[in-house]
Amino acid sequence: MSSILEINDLHFHYGEIHALKGVNLTVNSNEIVTLIGGNGAGKTTMLRSITGLLGKISSGEVRFMGERIDGKKPHKIAELGLAQCLEGRHIFSNLTVRENLNMGSYLRKDSGITSDLDYVFHLFPRLLEREKQRAGTLSGGEQQMLAVGRALMQKPKLIMMDEPSLGLAPLIIRDIFSIIKQINKDGIPVLLVEQNSNAALQVADRGYVLETGEVVLADTAENLRSNDAVRASYLGAS
Numbered sequence: 001m002s003s004i005l006e007i008n009d010l011h012f013h014y015g016e017i018h019a020l021k022g023v024n025l026t027v028n029s030n031e032i033v034t035l036i037g038g039n040g041a042g043k044t045t046m047l048r049s050i051t052g053l054l055g056k057i058s059s060g061e062v063r064f065m066g067e068r069i070d071g072k073k074p075h076k077i078a079e080l081g082l083a084q085c086l087e088g089r090h091i092f093s094n095l096t097v098r099e100n101l102n103m104g105s106y107l108r109k110d111s112g113i114t115s116d117l118d119y120v121f122h123l124f125p126r127l128l129e130r131e132k133q134r135a136g137t138l139s140g141g142e143q144q145m146l147a148v149g150r151a152l153m154q155k156p157k158l159i160m161m162d163e164p165s166l167g168l169a170p171l172i173i174r175d176i177f178s179i180i181k182q183i184n185k186d187g188i189p190v191l192l193v194e195q196n197s198n199a200a201l202q203v204a205d206r207g208y209v210l211e212t213g214e215v216v217l218a219d220t221a222e223n224l225r226s227n228d229a230v231r232a233s234y235l236g237a238s
Protein backbone atom coordinates (compact mmCIF):
# COMPACT_ATOMS: atom_id res chain seq x y z
CA MET A 1 0.00 0.00 0.00
CA SER A 2 1.47 3.35 -0.97
CA SER A 3 1.12 6.41 1.22
CA ILE A 4 -0.55 9.54 -0.16
CA LEU A 5 0.04 11.66 2.90
CA GLU A 6 2.83 11.18 5.38
CA ILE A 7 3.37 13.41 8.36
CA ASN A 8 6.49 13.02 10.45
CA ASP A 9 7.05 14.64 13.83
CA LEU A 10 4.97 17.71 13.07
CA HIS A 11 5.21 20.56 15.55
CA PHE A 12 3.22 23.75 15.34
CA HIS A 13 3.13 26.80 17.62
CA TYR A 14 0.72 29.69 17.78
CA GLY A 15 3.17 32.08 19.42
CA GLU A 16 3.79 30.54 22.84
CA ILE A 17 1.10 27.88 22.44
CA HIS A 18 2.52 24.50 21.42
CA ALA A 19 -0.56 23.26 19.50
CA LEU A 20 0.96 20.19 17.78
CA LYS A 21 3.63 18.24 19.61
CA GLY A 22 5.30 15.83 17.24
CA VAL A 23 2.40 14.30 15.34
CA ASN A 24 2.93 11.30 13.04
CA LEU A 25 0.12 10.34 10.70
CA THR A 26 -0.21 8.49 7.41
CA VAL A 27 -2.99 8.17 4.86
CA ASN A 28 -2.58 5.38 2.32
CA SER A 29 -4.19 5.26 -1.10
CA ASN A 30 -7.82 4.13 -0.92
CA GLU A 31 -8.14 4.67 2.82
CA ILE A 32 -10.51 6.69 4.92
CA VAL A 33 -8.54 7.81 7.95
CA THR A 34 -10.18 9.68 10.78
CA LEU A 35 -8.63 12.04 13.29
CA ILE A 36 -10.76 12.34 16.40
CA GLY A 37 -10.33 14.35 19.58
CA GLY A 38 -12.09 16.86 21.80
CA ASN A 39 -12.35 20.63 21.48
CA GLY A 40 -8.97 22.26 21.21
CA ALA A 41 -7.08 18.98 20.65
CA GLY A 42 -5.44 20.40 17.51
CA LYS A 43 -7.46 18.75 14.72
CA THR A 44 -8.14 21.89 12.72
CA THR A 45 -4.56 23.01 13.29
CA MET A 46 -3.40 19.71 11.78
CA LEU A 47 -5.43 20.17 8.59
CA ARG A 48 -4.52 23.82 8.23
CA SER A 49 -0.84 23.20 8.75
CA ILE A 50 -0.93 20.45 6.10
CA THR A 51 -2.51 22.76 3.51
CA GLY A 52 -0.15 25.63 4.28
CA LEU A 53 -2.88 27.92 5.61
CA LEU A 54 -1.01 28.60 8.82
CA GLY A 55 2.29 29.44 7.16
CA LYS A 56 5.49 27.80 8.28
CA ILE A 57 5.30 24.79 10.60
CA SER A 58 7.69 24.82 13.57
CA SER A 59 9.37 21.54 12.61
CA GLY A 60 8.77 18.14 11.09
CA GLU A 61 7.77 17.21 7.56
CA VAL A 62 4.67 16.78 5.48
CA ARG A 63 4.85 14.66 2.33
CA PHE A 64 2.11 14.45 -0.25
CA MET A 65 2.57 11.68 -2.83
CA GLY A 66 6.20 11.53 -1.80
CA GLU A 67 6.91 15.23 -2.25
CA ARG A 68 7.68 17.59 0.64
CA ILE A 69 4.87 20.16 0.81
CA ASP A 70 5.59 21.88 4.12
CA GLY A 71 6.70 25.41 3.32
CA LYS A 72 4.73 25.53 0.06
CA LYS A 73 1.97 28.09 -0.49
CA PRO A 74 -1.66 26.92 -0.11
CA HIS A 75 -2.51 27.36 -3.82
CA LYS A 76 0.55 25.31 -4.84
CA ILE A 77 -0.54 22.54 -2.48
CA ALA A 78 -4.09 22.68 -3.89
CA GLU A 79 -2.68 22.43 -7.40
CA LEU A 80 -0.91 19.20 -6.46
CA GLY A 81 -4.34 17.71 -5.75
CA LEU A 82 -4.89 18.16 -2.04
CA ALA A 83 -8.39 19.49 -1.38
CA GLN A 84 -9.98 20.39 1.92
CA CYS A 85 -13.42 21.27 3.16
CA LEU A 86 -12.92 23.73 5.95
CA GLU A 87 -14.65 23.90 9.29
CA GLY A 88 -17.40 26.51 8.94
CA ARG A 89 -17.62 25.62 5.24
CA HIS A 90 -16.33 28.82 3.61
CA ILE A 91 -18.48 28.79 0.56
CA PHE A 92 -19.00 32.02 -1.36
CA SER A 93 -22.43 33.19 -0.12
CA ASN A 94 -23.06 35.69 -2.89
CA LEU A 95 -22.26 33.27 -5.70
CA THR A 96 -24.69 30.66 -6.97
CA VAL A 97 -24.28 26.95 -6.35
CA ARG A 98 -23.00 26.50 -9.90
CA GLU A 99 -20.51 29.37 -9.57
CA ASN A 100 -19.19 27.92 -6.32
CA LEU A 101 -18.61 24.58 -8.03
CA ASN A 102 -16.81 26.35 -10.88
CA MET A 103 -14.49 27.94 -8.31
CA GLY A 104 -13.40 24.42 -7.38
CA SER A 105 -12.20 23.64 -10.90
CA TYR A 106 -10.70 26.98 -11.87
CA LEU A 107 -7.11 25.79 -11.47
CA ARG A 108 -7.65 22.82 -13.76
CA LYS A 109 -6.60 22.64 -17.36
CA ASP A 110 -7.83 19.13 -18.21
CA SER A 111 -10.96 18.24 -20.13
CA GLY A 112 -12.73 16.27 -17.40
CA ILE A 113 -14.49 19.20 -15.76
CA THR A 114 -17.92 18.57 -17.28
CA SER A 115 -17.97 14.92 -16.30
CA ASP A 116 -16.86 15.80 -12.78
CA LEU A 117 -19.69 18.29 -12.54
CA ASP A 118 -22.06 15.51 -13.59
CA TYR A 119 -20.50 13.32 -10.89
CA VAL A 120 -21.07 15.98 -8.20
CA PHE A 121 -24.69 16.46 -9.29
CA HIS A 122 -25.13 12.69 -9.29
CA LEU A 123 -23.83 12.51 -5.68
CA PHE A 124 -25.88 15.54 -4.63
CA PRO A 125 -29.06 15.83 -6.73
CA ARG A 126 -30.13 18.60 -4.35
CA LEU A 127 -27.33 20.81 -5.69
CA LEU A 128 -28.54 20.35 -9.26
CA GLU A 129 -32.05 21.41 -8.22
CA ARG A 130 -30.54 24.51 -6.62
CA GLU A 131 -27.92 25.25 -9.23
CA LYS A 132 -28.90 28.90 -9.64
CA GLN A 133 -29.62 29.62 -5.99
CA ARG A 134 -27.27 31.89 -4.05
CA ALA A 135 -25.15 29.70 -1.80
CA GLY A 136 -25.76 31.88 1.26
CA THR A 137 -29.44 30.96 1.17
CA LEU A 138 -28.84 27.18 1.21
CA SER A 139 -29.60 25.22 4.37
CA GLY A 140 -26.70 24.12 6.56
CA GLY A 141 -26.74 20.60 5.15
CA GLU A 142 -26.88 21.86 1.58
CA GLN A 143 -23.96 24.20 2.23
CA GLN A 144 -21.97 21.25 3.52
CA MET A 145 -22.83 19.29 0.36
CA LEU A 146 -21.66 22.26 -1.68
CA ALA A 147 -18.37 22.44 0.23
CA VAL A 148 -17.74 18.75 -0.51
CA GLY A 149 -18.86 19.20 -4.13
CA ARG A 150 -16.53 22.12 -4.62
CA ALA A 151 -13.60 20.14 -3.22
CA LEU A 152 -14.43 17.29 -5.63
CA MET A 153 -14.33 19.75 -8.54
CA GLN A 154 -10.61 20.12 -7.82
CA LYS A 155 -10.26 16.48 -8.92
CA PRO A 156 -8.37 15.83 -5.69
CA LYS A 157 -5.92 13.03 -5.04
CA LEU A 158 -6.74 13.39 -1.35
CA ILE A 159 -9.67 15.13 0.29
CA MET A 160 -9.51 16.37 3.87
CA MET A 161 -12.69 17.32 5.70
CA ASP A 162 -12.99 19.27 8.93
CA GLU A 163 -16.13 18.22 10.84
CA PRO A 164 -18.47 17.75 7.88
CA SER A 165 -21.29 16.72 10.22
CA LEU A 166 -21.06 19.78 12.48
CA GLY A 167 -24.48 21.22 13.26
CA LEU A 168 -26.41 18.91 10.94
CA ALA A 169 -29.51 16.86 11.68
CA PRO A 170 -29.07 13.08 12.12
CA LEU A 171 -30.60 12.18 8.75
CA ILE A 172 -28.36 14.58 6.85
CA ILE A 173 -25.36 13.33 8.83
CA ARG A 174 -26.13 9.83 7.63
CA ASP A 175 -26.24 11.09 4.03
CA ILE A 176 -22.96 12.94 4.37
CA PHE A 177 -21.17 9.89 5.79
CA SER A 178 -22.54 7.58 3.11
CA ILE A 179 -21.33 10.05 0.48
CA ILE A 180 -17.89 10.09 2.08
CA LYS A 181 -17.87 6.32 1.76
CA GLN A 182 -18.97 6.58 -1.87
CA ILE A 183 -16.30 9.16 -2.75
CA ASN A 184 -13.71 6.82 -1.28
CA LYS A 185 -15.08 3.83 -3.23
CA ASP A 186 -14.72 5.96 -6.34
CA GLY A 187 -10.99 6.12 -5.64
CA ILE A 188 -10.30 9.17 -3.49
CA PRO A 189 -8.57 8.76 -0.12
CA VAL A 190 -10.10 10.79 2.72
CA LEU A 191 -8.72 12.32 5.90
CA LEU A 192 -11.73 12.99 8.07
CA VAL A 193 -11.63 15.17 11.17
CA GLU A 194 -14.64 14.61 13.37
CA GLN A 195 -16.06 15.10 16.82
CA ASN A 196 -18.81 12.69 15.84
CA SER A 197 -16.42 9.84 16.60
CA ASN A 198 -19.08 7.18 16.42
CA ALA A 199 -19.99 7.92 12.82
CA ALA A 200 -16.39 8.62 11.81
CA LEU A 201 -15.18 5.26 13.15
CA GLN A 202 -18.03 3.52 11.31
CA VAL A 203 -16.82 4.71 7.89
CA ALA A 204 -13.06 4.87 8.50
CA ASP A 205 -10.45 2.17 7.95
CA ARG A 206 -8.07 3.57 10.57
CA GLY A 207 -8.11 6.32 13.13
CA TYR A 208 -5.92 8.53 15.27
CA VAL A 209 -6.91 10.00 18.61
CA LEU A 210 -5.46 13.44 19.28
CA GLU A 211 -5.27 14.90 22.78
CA THR A 212 -3.75 18.32 23.44
CA GLY A 213 -1.61 18.18 20.33
CA GLU A 214 -0.41 14.59 20.68
CA VAL A 215 -1.51 11.33 19.10
CA VAL A 216 -2.38 9.10 22.05
CA LEU A 217 -3.79 6.19 20.04
CA ALA A 218 -3.49 4.99 16.45
CA ASP A 219 -5.23 1.84 15.31
CA THR A 220 -7.75 0.29 12.95
CA ALA A 221 -11.20 1.84 13.26
CA GLU A 222 -12.50 -1.50 14.44
CA ASN A 223 -10.01 -1.70 17.30
CA LEU A 224 -10.65 1.90 18.30
CA ARG A 225 -14.40 1.25 18.38
CA SER A 226 -13.88 -1.49 20.92
CA ASN A 227 -11.15 0.28 22.92
CA ASP A 228 -12.38 1.02 26.44
CA ALA A 229 -10.67 4.39 26.74
CA VAL A 230 -12.03 5.50 23.37
CA ARG A 231 -15.50 4.26 24.26
CA ALA A 232 -15.49 6.11 27.56
CA SER A 233 -14.09 9.39 26.26
CA TYR A 234 -15.34 9.62 22.70
CA LEU A 235 -18.15 7.19 22.01
CA GLY A 236 -20.45 8.09 24.85
CA ALA A 237 -20.34 4.56 26.28
CA SER A 238 -20.22 3.97 30.01
Ligand SMILES: Nc1ncnc2c1ncn2[C@@H]1O[C@H](COP(=O)(O)OP(=O)(O)OP(=O)(O)O)[C@@H](O)[C@H]1O
Binds near residue numbers: 039040042
Ligand atom coordinates in the same frame (compact mmCIF):
# COMPACT_ATOMS: atom_id res chain seq x y z
N1 LIG B 1 -5.01 31.45 15.76
C1 LIG B 1 -4.76 30.93 16.96
N2 LIG B 1 -4.00 31.58 17.86
C2 LIG B 1 -3.72 31.03 19.08
N3 LIG B 1 -4.13 29.81 19.45
C3 LIG B 1 -4.89 29.12 18.59
C4 LIG B 1 -5.25 29.63 17.30
N4 LIG B 1 -6.00 28.72 16.67
C5 LIG B 1 -6.11 27.68 17.52
N5 LIG B 1 -5.45 27.91 18.68
C6 LIG B 1 -5.34 27.02 19.84
O1 LIG B 1 -4.75 25.80 19.41
C7 LIG B 1 -5.38 24.68 20.05
C8 LIG B 1 -5.89 23.71 18.97
O2 LIG B 1 -6.98 24.33 18.28
P1 LIG B 1 -7.73 23.60 17.07
O3 LIG B 1 -8.65 24.60 16.48
O4 LIG B 1 -6.74 22.98 16.19
O5 LIG B 1 -8.55 22.48 17.86
P2 LIG B 1 -9.63 21.45 17.31
O6 LIG B 1 -9.16 20.10 17.69
O7 LIG B 1 -9.91 21.70 15.88
O8 LIG B 1 -10.89 21.82 18.20
P3 LIG B 1 -12.48 21.84 17.80
O9 LIG B 1 -12.94 20.42 17.88
O10 LIG B 1 -13.06 22.66 18.91
O11 LIG B 1 -12.62 22.45 16.45
C9 LIG B 1 -6.47 25.27 20.92
O12 LIG B 1 -5.98 25.32 22.23
C10 LIG B 1 -6.70 26.65 20.36
O13 LIG B 1 -7.13 27.56 21.36
Ligand SMILES: [Mg+2]
Binds near residue numbers: 044087
Ligand atom coordinates in the same frame (compact mmCIF):
# COMPACT_ATOMS: atom_id res chain seq x y z
MG1 LIG C 1 -11.59 22.27 14.81
